[in-house]
Amino acid sequence: MDTRIIIFALLGGSLIGLSSGLLYLFNGRIAGISGMMSQLIFPRPQAQAAAFVVGVIAAGIAAAWLGMDIPKTLGLGVVALVLAGLLVGFGTRLSNGCTSGHGICGISRLSPRSFAAVATFMATGGLTVYVLRHVIGA
């Protein structure tokens, strides 16, 4: 693997972990993005979750400003986006978490639920890509 990729992966991951850890230590909240997004609508908008969400969106805006070397396109059609959105929205709500909530926070808390969740979505994620890429050839 390219050294740059490794360094940025570690650096980026550390920032994700740092912010998640500090959110829990200071605000007692789990940095689970799927939950925060759902909370914007039901039960009702929550100030802290909304603030965190705004912060993440702001990072996206800032990155474009700062001219950071980031992908310009998702490389996906509308159908794929809608299908993925439905599955991710449904699945994360049902399992009460995602890669940040279960993957980072849940594992950091040594939560058996989160270990199971992560193992499951990693498995189906890998299976899905396998089928799409190597069986269907999409």
Place this chain on the structure above:
Amino acid sequence: MRAILSIALSLVLGLVFGLGLILSGMTDTTKVIGFLDVAGKWQPALALVMGAGVATAMPFFIIARRRGRALLTAELAQPPKAFDKGLIIGSAIFGIGWGVAGLCPGPVLVWLGRDPLQIAPFVLAFFVGAFFAQKLIAVRASKPLDQAHEPNIQKA
């Protein structure tokens, strides 16, 4: 005052979180799918992202749990400990969606800032999906009384 501080802190931490997502490559769908593509040209970088994330976060979670309370707000979030069918089925479905687009919720928020029109179909569909899951949860929670004491067996 503390409430304002905790909200301001959430904003700043969200910014750092987003920056982390960008630097780590999680907003690059080809990298994510490359990570999930174990049979193809495997790109393992994302394993480092999660590893570094957990390694950095864990000390804070340990400290927080020892204190028993958060530094600014009172309660520490205590997610449920019991397993439920929704956890596994939901995770499986989320994983499929993740495999389709290489997008999980965090990067989606970053994309909302970067190119809202491009990510809009996903975001709208996300809320539709979440809505239906919420309905399903509500329906299962209000099962009739004679089933209330059954173990958590899913009826198809």
